[in-house]
Amino acid sequence: MATIQDVAKRAQVGVATVSRVLNDSGYVKAETKEKIQRAIKELNYTPNAVARNLYHRKTGIAALLVPEISHPYFAEFIDAAETALYSYGYQCMICNTWREQNYEAHYLELLKQQRVDGIITGVHTLDIDRYRLIDRPIVALDRQLGDNIPCVAVNHEKGGRMAAEALIRSGCRKVLQVTGQSHVSTPSNRRHEIFEQVMHENGIECINYISKWNRFSYTDFRDAALEIAEKYTDIDGFFATDMTAAALIHTLYEKGRRCPQDFSVVAYDGTYVSSLPYPSLTTIVQPVSELASSCVDLLMKLVRGEKPETMNIRLDVEYRQGSSTL
């Protein structure tokens, strides 16, 4: 493979001159430039992108941190974010963080070391204090990481209210919602607060089942569904994310209960998983593609050194009627 030295030799100029032409910086005589470009062509020289990025102090790489790549919500998010990054000429690096919180710290280190130009994080493991000290481009998906880091999320208040109203319309008298750990500061916790509030306003008993899993694998969702089905036999309405909602339908069907005759379900997220079960799930849909492109647009602004217009982007949710509610 030809090197920059080979090009310089053939064009009978110095390496620095070739470098100026490659990086389009500094003055080079038209005649010399032409000679260099001819040499590049003749030698089939490909400029070493690492070196070029070093010069521009950019890597052309953004990292996505997610708890688990194969979870359908994060898989769809990554899919869309990669597409959006590509439209900016950016490569997409990904990082699972379910293994240990050190992975989150490791990637912050990469950012500090300029191995990536920016990070989009959908991760909740590290203490947010670790983020305060970093003056590099970071965008948070669905998490408050402090005043200096923009946060992109949906209108979870509206989502929680829609879910509650759907179960009320379906005639539920005692409902259960599956929530995450409440100590994490995420806008998505708001949907559970509103859900419970609307239920109480309507005189409906609401149980909060706190999920204990650290991982987002289907086995964990299935275990949770089994525990719920065995412990709470008199529930006639469930509110949970797509995966848990699908696992609940599966588990309760195995126990001979039928939906929506015996119980109603409203799912949250709207990934393809909500379309898989029979009956199909009534779902509050997060616009995952738009969330991803909003995160990427914001990150690219930060990479260019621009100030974002807002530190809190809230996108709308959508109600999709399925057959799991009346």
Added chain:
Amino acid sequence: MATIQDVAKRAQVGVATVSRVLNDSGYVKAETKEKIQRAIKELNYTPNAVARNLYHRKTGIAALLVPEISHPYFAEFIDAAETALYSYGYQCMICNTWREQNYEAHYLELLKQQRVDGIITGVHTLDIDRYRLIDRPIVALDRQLGDNIPCVAVNHEKGGRMAAEALIRSGCRKVLQVTGQSHVSTPSNRRHEIFEQVMHENGIECINYISKWNRFSYTDFRDAALEIAEKYTDIDGFFATDMTAAALIHTLYEKGRRCPQDFSVVAYDGTYVSSLPYPSLTTIVQPVSELASSCVDLLMKLVRGEKPETMNIRLDVEYRQGSSTL
């Protein structure tokens, strides 16, 4: 942020000397080394990893090319590959290629430009001739890309035979299998050949439904399932990948048919999607994590300049009994 110049200045040495210490190359007096290390510590200097990789002619990055990140099989593959790469100290770059075949070409260019040290490709868009000219580390998932590129796949012959036998045991008299485009040279086509052969040996009619989709979205699988359900009303056994199998169950239940009373289904892949439907799917399971770690182990060998022991790795498949066959 401190630069290498700042370190050199504080340690009262030249930049080249600092660089030698950072890269652990060339002789530096112990006393000088200590002075430099003290300066690094005092200035909280982080060596620019891009520059360091440039020196070592390695990026520490491997790229995964998949048709669609959010497809559960590829999402699980990426998840496991990222974990395996991380254990080698490698970052994982990902690339969707469903958009156009230029994306595959673009990543081959990145490999050529040394922006990534190697590529694992699960993609079938570019003509394989494009791969012959590249003398850099590439590992193919489930595709024959030529004698010089190792291929990792499962024993699809065994998988196809197991699927056929499961439907025969379930009493099927007329079966349909959903196949991919046959012009692509992939070991996975073998399962369909064997499946058909076993059916014919047993005097069972077998229809091959060739999927037309370019994308791997659930809508496409659902459309295929609807077309199959309407066009082939007398089929009592289906063989398809997890997503299509789940879509078929959903579609046929909507039409009032019940599984396994009215029809049987065997799924292929064994992602979590095969556990979602009720009834749960009888499935031929590909060991996705092992496929991923085999690809990564092979790639790391190639990156180190070692020769792989074999150019064709074949892993075993597993039969998992569900409730979609008798």
